[in-house]
Amino acid sequence: MRTVAVVLAGGVGQRMGAGRPKQLIEVGGRPILALAVEAFDAHPGIDAVVVVMAAGHVRAAAALTAPYGKVAGIVAGGDTRTASTAAALAALDGEPDDARVLFHDAARPFVDAAVIDRVLAALDDADAVAVGVPTPDTIVEVADGVVAAMPARHTLVRFQTPQGFRLGVIRAAYERALADPELVATDDCGVVHRYLPDVPIRVVAGAERNLKVTHPLDIVVAEHLATETETV
Numbered sequence: 001m002r003t004v005a006v007v008l009a010g011g012v013g014q015r016m017g018a019g020r021p022k023q024l025i026e027v028g029g030r031p032i033l034a035l036a037v038e039a040f041d042a043h044p045g046i047d048a049v050v051v052v053m054a055a056g057h058v059r060a061a062a063a064l065t066a067p068y069g070k071v072a073g074i075v076a077g078g079d080t081r082t083a084s085t086a087a088a089l090a091a092l093d094g095e096p097d098d099a100r101v102l103f104h105d106a107a108r109p110f111v112d113a114a115v116i117d118r119v120l121a122a123l124d125d126a127d128a129v130a131v132g133v134p135t136p137d138t139i140v141e142v143a144d145g146v147v148a149a150m151p152a153r154h155t156l157v158r159f160q161t162p163q164g165f166r167l168g169v170i171r172a173a174y175e176r177a178l179a180d181p182e183l184v185a186t187d188d189c190g191v192v193h194r195y196l197p198d199v200p201i202r203v204v205a206g207a208e209r210n211l212k213v214t215h216p217l218d219i220v221v222a223e224h225l226a227t228e229t230e231t232v
Contacts, residue, residue: 002099003120004048004092005040005162009033009061009106010077010084021054022213023106024064028226032213034064035109035226040102041068043113045120048072050091051106052084082185086174097168103188104162107213110225111162118204119164126202129164130189132157133206160206163189169199 009023023033033051040046048070053061055076065071075091077084085103092101100123104111115131122129135156141149170188176195177183185191189201213222 002047002095003045003102004050004072004095004099004167005043005046005102005104006085006088006092007033007036007040007049007051007104007106008077008081008084008088009036010052010054010081010087021057023054024057024060025213025219027109027213027219027222030226031064032109032222033061033106036104036106036111037065037068037071039109039111039113040104040116041070043116045116046070046102050075050088052077052088081187082174082177082183082191085170085188085191086178089171089174092167095167097166097171099167100164101167101170102162102164103170105212108161108210109213109222110209110211111160112207112209115160115205115207115210116162119162122202122204123164123166127166127169127199128189128192128201130201130203131160131162131206131210132203133160133208133210134158157203158206159187159189160210160212161187163187165192169196172196173199 024031037049040049050072051061051065051074053074058074058076061074073091075087078087119129135158138153139156140147173192173195177191192199
């Protein structure tokens with residue numbers, strides 16, 4: 001069964017304030033994008049890797065990922081996460097519906113093989129798989145500046161990536177989503193949940209090391225994790 005990993009690097013990292021896409025920033029002396037791609041290139045369960053890069057930086061991504069033999073293509077991303085996923089799906093047009101596809105944020109450079117293993121194993125009998133970790137904080141819904149609801153913490157997880165799908169399922173979800181003028185989504189499981197509500201989304205355990213680099217403080221943590229990884 002063919003499995004393709006899509007590394008989504010289409011964002012420009014405005015919240016980072018670095019003046020360039022955050023996936024090109026180095027941690028531990030290596031670009032974040034290269035670390036993310038390497039995790040999938042090295043995994044025996046992944047057959048090919050497609051990188052979706054911020055428009056205007058495709059050449060830089062091609063240069064950084066040249067050492068990785070499983071990289072099958074680099075495509076320009078869109079202005080939103082959903083537009084970048086749609087660009088990846090267009091690049092996978094020749095793949096069969098029963099192929100497995102994993103979507104991963106390039107801004108998560110420390111995803112490990114065990115997390116990828118769990119997603120792939122869950123896809124043996126699920127059509128959509130999310131990665132989650134328990135939240136240590138109390139999460140509340142707020143409306144007009146006051147608490148509207150306080151869900152039980154043990155029922156909540158924080159989503160990470162990769163998120164895995166049968167390709168035909170994510171294709172169908174995006175076909176419906178892109179026809180909706182009110183589409184708002186922050187991740188791909190959210191698109192499946194909204195537009196294919198009858199498709200169960202299995203949740204497997206993520207890892208606290210699977211950090212998403214979003215704010216300047218995250219770079220400090222990422223540098224520590226990169227150093228820790230080198231000494232293991």
